[in-house]
Amino acid sequence: MQTHRWLRPAGLLSLLALGLSGCEFAGPQSIFDTAGPIAEAQRDLFVWSYQLSWIVVIGVFGVMGYVIWRFRQRKGSDAIPKQFHGNTALEIWLTIIPVIIVIAVAVPTVRTIFATETRVVPDEDAVIVNVTGYQWWWRFEYPELGIVTANELVIPTDRQVVVNLDSADVLHSFWVPRLAGKRDMIPNQNNQLHFTADEPGEYYGQCAELCLGAHAYMKFRVIATDDAEFDAWATSFQEAADRTVQADPQIQQGEALFATKGCATCHTIDGYRDDVRVGTPDFPNLTNFGLRNTIAAAVVDNTQANLEQWLRDPQSIKPGNRMPAVWDTNDPNADEEIAAVAAYLRSLGVEPATQTQASIGANHGDR
Amino acid sequence: MAIGRQPLRPAADVGLLQRPTWTEGLVSWLTTVDHKRLGLLYIWTSFMFMGFASIEAFLIRLQLAAPGNTLLSPDVYNQMFTMHGVTMVFLAIMPLGTGFANYFVPLMIGARDLAFPRLNAFGYWIYAAGGLFLYSSFLLGGAPDAGWFAYAPLTSLSNNPGNGTDFYMIGLLIGGIGTLVTAMNLIVTIFSMRAPGMTMMRLPVFVWMMLVTSFLIVFAFPPLTIALLQIIMDRTFGTLFYVPEAGGLPILWQHLFWIFGHPEVYIIILPAFGVISEVIPTFSRKPLFGYPVMILSGIFIGFMGFAVWSHHMFTTGLGPVANTAFSITSFVIGIPTGVKVFNWLGTMWGGAIRFTTSMYYAMAFLFNFVLGGITGIMLAMPPFDAQANSTYFVVAHFHYVMGGGALFAFFAGVYYWFPKFTGRMMNDRLGKVAFWFFFIGFNIIFMPQHFAGLMGMPRRIQTFEAGIGLELVNLISTAGTFVMLAGILLILANVIQGFRAPKTAGNDPWDARTLEWKTTSPPQHHNFDEQPIALDRDALWAEKYPEHAHPDDASAYEGMDFDQGGIHMPGQSWYPFAMAVGILVASYGILFHNFVLAAIMGVFVVVTTYGWAFEGVGGHHVHPNKTATEGAHD
């Protein structure tokens, strides 16, 4: 449902004029372009209140306009108008009108609250994900599948997804507008959110609670695939530890640099050399990095050029983030080494033949 | 330990400092206890801070004009929106209401001053000290950057090591003291200093709304003060209130903040309702429609304001039952608010409306406030709030309520009361031109922000992604700031021109209804030569047009001398100013962990307290109806 950009102002006008569904407001982060039942219920409630609000707008502004026109002081007239203080019957009626409107809003509201916000016991086939917010990235752990990854949440379509939300530092908020409204991630408070994606696709997510620094760049993606692809994706992760490094000499060089340049101090890659302590849980896990569509918490696409730029100067892509610039600007080997590390990372989880289109979104052509 | 308008013992000779008697120059302003001078100080100071906040807002909009803009770094951007919010709420709009209250509550109830004039002066100076303290952060290591509600644990020492957060916490703490004492002062004044005949149900609505507001302050500021204290303790003395690793609950800060924060919204908007309830009847030449209902709905809104705080926290996972409860209480507040709007329209109905600039602002207030109220009801639906919370939809909503609502109402007040402040008339034509720029600019800025929010733009982001539909709305919004800026400059020109206009206003240029228009413009020091008597609800109107009102029989008051021995005017004092300075310096001591300095200033504050208590009555008596106007000091 990609709309041409020039259509949007027209959509805005038609929404104002007609008060209709607002499908014209398509966009990857639009609350109107829903792709799951939770977001749909939330949108429908908004549209209902929006339509009701036209009664208020027309009623109040209509009377206001009439009063302004009708009762303005006429030129030359200095008569004192009748001094009336009120009208009990009228005042009661004027109280009943807002009561009726409020009831008309409240009934569907309460129904939707219990339909969308009740804490659920996960379905039999639900996917459970423990999400931890960090300044300024997301850790996704699938406890049942033994998978830990970062910044891209892969889910199957038409199956319930239950996310348990926690934060490792300050407050964050988990928000994928097209799938479900946000839920805050608060230390010492176990929050849960559940949603279902109706169709395969890539959904934008963004942190919606100020966390300073690179808050504006704390984004993520939810990638919904069919069951078969999801299983393949999971298997690829589970087998990552057994995979060997590809034979390409540049990739081999990058693999070595990953340890010598210190990347392995923070970042985990399942199956990386046994003799090196690899990473800690508090930094993004790079296992199967080649399957990612984006880098730096969904800030730019995962291309060789972007990844090299990210390694060379992280602040240029994501101001405020905490990834150090590892290579000195005047290091003569920098270009070669950066290219090697990037190539190595992009090879992870990818078969040599398909390396040129190294993202699962591209693989099934749903982008 | 403020001792009242009379000293502990009437012993002037014990005083550490003489009661100052300057009537002109800087010292007369530093030592003044005159509610009119303090009201003007409040108004001027809050407009100064509003200027600062506007500059910050302008920079924010410039940064967001296009995606990927690098005008402001994330750190600076965070400071800008934090200080913009803090300034507008605590240093600009709220004190503007206090300023009007200072100036007009005594005049409207026919009194000569507030019940505790020195306490009133202290309230102003400590507010000014709090504002100065907050703004000094820009020069002393960076302004606060955690947003105006400073959610824990973003404010912990480990997450926010700079001292910006200390400036926020201590600055609001000391500013809050001023707000509290002034609110208490206003309550006493309204209860005990009403003119003869002015029963509670004859109080002007502005006074009523200030009474409700003051009670809200009395009950709402303590939770904030304690929450601020807890963070100060955490950061200064290593307590663990909001340290998650030690079991602390960051969510508690949100509860305490919003138990204060929601009433704070009404602390800002109720005085604005009060101003509108004065402006509309005057320019419609009709009494307020449904006065008792207006009062009751104001009280009800204030009361309910304490029962809705969690609607700011719908996305924190309170659960469906709590969200339902707070959603319904929030809807319920919509009812009295709607009734108020109907009653303002009812006041205009059948009137002879004069569209002065002030009335233009009142109409714009109605327009903006109704829109802000509608989006408020929408946001009170937790499922929609799950999408809209923390987005530009919320930003648009509260700017329509706080800016388009409260601020426009206060502008209506400025245009309405300017002749009373100065004795001069502002140029109505220029005022209307400025109004259109201001009003249209405001709507160009904030209307598109609703759509930015619905398109998924979170608030407080330093930049936004290109290609997801946010460019156009942000560009329009930024363009609107230039229109509004033109409006602001024209308003400034209008004010400057107003100060140069001849003093032709007279006592009552608008043919108004309440007692402040009974005296000269500007009012003389003792407000009224004779104690006014309220024979009906709109006391002045009843006096001017008894045939159009139902006034009491004035003969009941005949021969009563309300000013026995002359009008007593309170003496000036150094102590309120000195005490505020002491607290300000002590705050720097605590902030920079210089506890010796803080202790010395603490002792100084205690000394000023004693000086204050034992200063003696001072002041003088005025005998307007006799030849001698200056009595001896007693």
Place this chain on the structure above:
Amino acid sequence: MASQAPAAPSAAPAHGWRSSKLPDIKLLMWIFLASDIMFFGTLIGTYLIYKGRSLTGPYPLDVLDIPLTTVSTFVLLMSSFLMVIALDALRKNKIQQFRLWTFGVVFFGAIFLGFQIYEFNHFVDLGLTLGGNLFGSTFYVLTGTHGVHVAIGILWLGSILVSSYIRPWTAKDEVYLEVAGLYWHFVDLVWIVIFTLVYLVDFV
């Protein structure tokens, strides 16, 4: 509007008309106390919410000493009683008695404060510190705030006592003592609540 009979002129005090018979300063104190309830309510609420959330000791049962605090509570209660007697004496213009009982209030208040200082010292020795655990943070800030209130009350009533020797007090001045008394009774009442919720409930 029904015509209202104005109050008799004698109701007007020396300095202008007053619409309330309650002295301004007394009304101010009542409003301040209403506000102060919210201050203590927030502190007590924080204490109760954090109760049982401390991750390390010492816990309340490890340190609280009920008999000792019962004695200090009793002393504070007695000071309130003396406050009533002192006010009554002033109203009857018995200045010497007023001074004596006011001194009693100050003295008993000081004893309470002494107990609190001893208690704090003792608790620190037992390992309960401001930054040690949540119980320490909430306990010290709550009881410490109350202690500051007591100290201010002592200072205030002490000043009244001293000033009564500089210029003798008479029954005319009772409102100033009454206001200080209101404050003192309130501080006392708050302590009863704190004593119950912080000390006693854990031992029930």
